[in-house]
Amino acid sequence: MGVIGTAIKEKLSSAFNPSHLEVRDESHKHEGHAGAKAHADEHGSGESHFHVIIRSEKFAGLSRLAKHRAVMEVLAEEMKLIHAFSLEASE
Numbered sequence: 001m002g003v004i005g006t007a008i009k010e011k012l013s014s015a016f017n018p019s020h021l022e023v024r025d026e027s028h029k030h031e032g033h034a035g036a037k038a039h040a041d042e043h044g045s046g047e048s049h050f051h052v053i054i055r056s057e058k059f060a061g062l063s064r065l066a067k068h069r070a071v072m073e074v075l076a077e078e079m080k081l082i083h084a085f086s087l088e089a090s091e
Contacts, residue, residue, distance in 0.1 A: 001023065001025055002025065002047045003047070004050075004078055004082060005023050005025045005047055007052065007077075007078055008023050008075060008078055009021065009023045010048055010056055011074050011075060012052070012058045012071065012074060012075070015042040015058075015059050015070075015074045016054060016056040016059075016070075016071075016074075017056060017057075017058070017070070018054045018055055018056040018071060019055045019056065019057070020053065020055040021052075021053070021054050021055075022052065022053040022054075023050060023052050024049065024050065024051040024052070024053075025047055025049070025050060025057065026049040026051050027047050027048045027049045027050075029049065031051055032087075033041055033060070043085065044047070045046075047081075047082065048082055048083040048084065049082065049083060049084040050082060050084070050085050051085075051086045051087075051088075052071070052085070052086070052087050052088070052089075053087075054087070054088070054089050054090075055089075055090050055091065056089075056091065058070075059089055059090060059091075060091045064089075067087075067089040067090075068087055068089065071089060082084040
């Protein structure tokens with residue numbers, strides 16, 4: 001995993017102390033797309049697409065939207081560097 005993926009994993013681990021965390025770099029699925037090379041050139045990384053699965057007690061009682069907002073807040077800087085992000089968050 002590259003720099004962005006590692007940062008995502010570290011920040012989510014620190015913020016949510018998850019019982020389960022998977023950070024999948026799915027950028028390779030998009031290598032042939034027109035913007036993939038431009039993204040890599042602009043951001044210095046081919047990391048552009050991520051899928052995260054996270055389970056944390058800190059999500060207890062939160063709506064799906066609130067869980068997503070909490071994750072997005074923690075990853076605000078990384079969101080500026082990637083093209084696509086999907087999330088499965090549960091308690």
